Amino acid sequence: DSGVTQTPKHLITATGQRVTLRCSPRSGDLSVYWYQQSLDQGLQFLIQYYNGEERAKGNILERFSAQQFPDLHSELNLSSLELGDSALYFCASSARQRGYGYTFGSGTRLTVV
Amino acid sequence: TQLLEQSPQFLSIQEGENLTVYCNSSSVFSSLQWYRQEPGEGPVLLVTVVTGGEVKKLKRLTFQFGDARKDSSLHITAAQPGDTGLYLCAGVGANFGNEKLTFGTGTRLTIIP
Numbered sequence: 047d048s049g050v051t052q053t054p055k056h057l058i059t060a061t062g063q064r065v066t067l068r069c070s071p072r073s074g075d076l077s078v079y080w081y082q083q084s085l086d087q088g089l090q091f092l093i094q095y096y097n098g099e100e101r102a103k104g105n106i107l108e109r110f111s112a113q114q115f116p117d118l119h120s121e122l123n124l125s126s127l128e129l130g131d132s133a134l135y136f137c138a139s140s141a142r143q144r145g146y147g148y149t150f151g152s153g154t155r156l157t158v159v
Numbered sequence: 160t161q162l163l164e165q166s167p168q169f170l171s172i173q174e175g176e177n178l179t180v181y182c183n184s185s186s187v188f189s190s191l192q193w194y195r196q197e198p199g200e201g202p203v204l205l206v207t208v209v210t211g212g213e214v215k216k217l218k219r220l221t222f223q224f225g226d227a228r229k230d231s232s233l234h235i236t237a238a239q240p241g242d243t244g245l246y247l248c249a250g251v252g253a254n255f256g257n258e259k260l261t262f263g264t265g266t267r268l269t270i271i272p
Contacts, residue, residue: 050201079259088262088264088265089249091261094259102259136201136202138201147192147204148202148249148260150202150203152201153199153200
């Protein structure tokens with residue numbers, strides 16, 4: 047157990063639907079990062095939150111959004127899902143703003159059918 | 160966009176052999192990390208190198224950060240089946256405001272007993 051909890055572990059949904067992925071960071075970590083991992087694209091950075099505020103944005107689609115709540119857990123919302131959104135979605139946390147020592151969760155495997 | 164290219168992409172060797180994985184970029188990084196990822200799990204941090212020319216050893220694994228902080232290598236001595244996995248290098252941007260972790264393309268290593 048890495049200390050970063052992601053739910054659900056697996057998600058199967060239809061195209062056009064909306065899903066929410068949840069992440070609880072390791073205790074004491076203020077930064078949360080979301081990554082998408084697909085076979086042909088590797089680990090792609092989506093977005094970072096630090097202590098509730100958006101800190102950095104990567105290649106995140108407009109159909110995707112995220113937030114970090116006062117208790118520091120984070121949610122990634124994916125809407126108008128397409129087949130190409132099928133991937134592993136990872137959340138990572140760290141104690142600092144800068145990218146040191148990420149701890150990753152076990153991921154959510156999203157399958158869009 | 161900071162790109163990290165890893166080579167080789169795939170490597171399959173016999174138990175007991177030595178191997179080296181390379182991570183190269185045209186960008187300068189303030190630090191570079193190596194992760195190992197096993198199927199169904201998130202990446203796990205192995206090491207962080209910060210200083211140009213730095214060498215760190217972790218049992219049979221030796222990590223080196225290039226003098227110019229643009230490249231890194233991972234050398235495994237006497238590989239064992241337990242070393243099998245996806246190895247990812249990841250760099251932290253050197254410029255203020257670009258401190259997110261950018262992952263390399265990955266090296267999938269298989270050690271044959």
